[in-house]
Amino acid sequence: MSLKKASLLIIIILLIDQISKVYIKTHFALGDSIKVFSWFEILFVENKGMAWGTKLSDFITIISDRSAKVFLTVFRLIAIFGIGFWLLSTIKHKGSKLLILSISLIFAGALGNIIDSVFYGLLFSDSVGQIAQFLPAQGGYDTLLHGNVVDMLYFPLYKGFLPEWIPIIGGDYFTFFEPVFNIADMAISTGFIMLIVFNKKVFPKKEAKTEMS
Numbered sequence: 001m002s003l004k005k006a007s008l009l010i011i012i013i014l015l016i017d018q019i020s021k022v023y024i025k026t027h028f029a030l031g032d033s034i035k036v037f038s039w040f041e042i043l044f045v046e047n048k049g050m051a052w053g054t055k056l057s058d059f060i061t062i063i064s065d066r067s068a069k070v071f072l073t074v075f076r077l078i079a080i081f082g083i084g085f086w087l088l089s090t091i092k093h094k095g096s097k098l099l100i101l102s103i104s105l106i107f108a109g110a111l112g113n114i115i116d117s118v119f120y121g122l123l124f125s126d127s128v129g130q131i132a133q134f135l136p137a138q139g140g141y142d143t144l145l146h147g148n149v150v151d152m153l154y155f156p157l158y159k160g161f162l163p164e165w166i167p168i169i170g171g172d173y174f175t176f177f178e179p180v181f182n183i184a185d186m187a188i189s190t191g192f193i194m195l196i197v198f199n200k201k202v203f204p205k206k207e208a209k210t211e212m213s
Helices: 003-027 065-092 097-123 183-197
Strands: 033-037 040-047 149-154 158-161 173-176
Antiparallel strands (some): 158 173
8 A cells, every 4th residue: 555545545534424424513513313213313512621622630639630731732643643653664574465454544533532632723613512613713612732622523332231130230321322423533543443353464474494404
């Protein structure tokens, strides 16, 4: 897989991701939803932290939420450079197509969410109780590096009370699948799943040749 094809894939994923996020941000107030099917909704939420909405300050209590947000965004920026170097190196050394595809998906997804974290606070007004404006005259809802990641894909495949006989959680109201995510998250998850499922093809082991005496 050439650098040109990998770059094209990354650009396509970024465009789909950012177009969907900008549309949601400029047409939905925070918490608004549209039910597409009984098992799929478009639900606008914003993620201020890491995966599943977890914040770094939840683990390191000595730092504030805002400082943790900047640290997380800077870490993501450093990570994206590392992933980019890995991608270029893999293409240069003619790595397997599956490996290049996987890294490209991870890179595109990570970059898509980084754009939100770095710039969305400057580019959009607040979405709480209102539909956000793009490039508002009064300025954005926050500063550089303090943007929130826009999520909108929600798949509540099952909602209901669990049977009483199930230990610990029996009788509780349960939703599967509860997390809300975006196109960038899908790209990252797909890339990682490919690395795991096709591990032997992605990272082929070079068999040492033994000489017969």
